[in-house]
Amino acid sequence: MHYTFKIERGNFTDAGQASSSVKRTLKQLGVDPANIKRTVVALFEAEINAVAHAYGGTIDVDIDGEKIVMVVADEGPGIPNIELAMQEGWSTASAKVREMGYGAGMGLPNIKKNTDELKIDTKVGVGTTVTMTVNLA
């Protein structure tokens, strides 16, 4: 099953619709609540990352019998140093983003914690594609 969502820069208020919609399907499938939680937490974090840092992008979710693959692709500044970004507490979020309660530097580490596979393709000045996989079995 395939889902596509759009990401709009700076629209924190509407963020979360993708994870809510995916959550609904996973509940219909009777997926274990722990796996549902991992999936929606990772997806929400990745969406917030794109909303906060990028100029716009898309979310593509594919669900099959064994796994959930989520691809969050954005056009944005890219991540200059992935190693740093993977460290807990390291953040380049603006003051405005932090004011909204985001930007604590937990995004990518939290995604890594909640997924079985994480791939980050990034090009400075072009954009970032985050591919996350959650295995169901």
Added chain:
Amino acid sequence: MPTGEIYFKHSLRVNGYLCKGCTACMRTCPTAAIRIREGKAVISENKCVDCGECIKACPHKAIYIKQDDFGLIENYKYRVCLVPTTFIGQFDTKYKTKAIYSCLIRLGFTHIYEVEHEVARMMELYNLYMEAHPEIRTFISPYCPAVTRLIQVRFPSLVDNVIHVRAPLELASRVITKKLIDEGARPESIGVFYVTPCAAKIAAVKYPVSGKDTCVAGVINMDFLYNKVMLMLHDSDKNAQPINHTLNSRDVQWSLAGGEAPHFKGAHYAVDGLQNVLNFLERLEDEAIDAPGLVEMRICDQGCVGGVLTTQDRFVARKRLEYRARLFERLERSKIRETPPEDHTLTPQWIKDMEISEIKPRSIYKLNDNYAEAFKMAERMKKIEKALPGVNCSACGAPSCAALAEDIVRGDASADTCVFINPLSQTSKDAMKRIWGDRIKDTNKED
């Protein structure tokens, strides 16, 4: 034929004679538990959480809450009226609490016990659970039984966040029963009758989530008792006997939204009203909000004064309880009234009786136990949903197009019932096209 009563394991009933099939209840139900069949509302046993929103929405008073026969109290020598302060909030502040309670005695009760006496003990039970589960970040108060049931069916991943303690009325009935036994009463001669502001609390007594026995002999609907007392208050107050009630000012407001807050030391959130509760739980489940501490949730707006069996405007009732609390506070400050001591004592038996070993998740979304089958159904459902107009007109007897799509894949409905896909005649098709445009399909196809 669904005429007369339709029975299921809830306290809610549809009166088939009064129901017009108007869809008002169906559209408001938070678990999509209602369908229209043969022109009448039918409530699904497995989906209903007894929140009572359908009763509030029904313009024909066709949904009601079955209560125990009031005559039942005559079977007991000790007839305890277990009353929440919400009941007092139903009366104008010109009536003294003792005048109201004396009416209850005249109606046949021998004792009156306020549920709010258990505030301190309930808080102890909450703390015991919270201390035993340091791994849980957000605790949800078990105060509102409809919230617990809503979590079971719609947010199954949050069942462990709910404090596994039974409803306060269960503790209150045990405490008063023990008190009477200590005074020499035989256990079988004691009947505790709870005055309920809502359907959820009846369900909590009759069909508890814990699966354990209740100590409550019967449940009386608050509106029924209000009418009886109101008649007597108007009738004459001459026979009123003073009854000592010993609640302190804080406890009087326990049932109101935000009422648990003053009793809890840590971080605390008070969420009331169905839509607010749904939004909060949805976001909590996604971890889109971080709420360390205790979340108090009430399905009814303003808390129990918004219950479906209350008789007064909830804002007025709230104000009245606040007024009484302030009055108590003043009297306590000026030493006219003694501040009642808080009783925290819990017997090992009470702790055991109040414990819920497991709150079972009962997801209403799961399409099939077999993943592969569920996957096929979900795919088909997605397709059907796309083909449906998305108008949510309810003419098919389902609350929304998504619900119809689900009913179709579950084999409970057919796409023929959609008037957009299958208008009744060419004339109606043309007329509807003027309103809905392209959403009226030219060809009939299901998937």
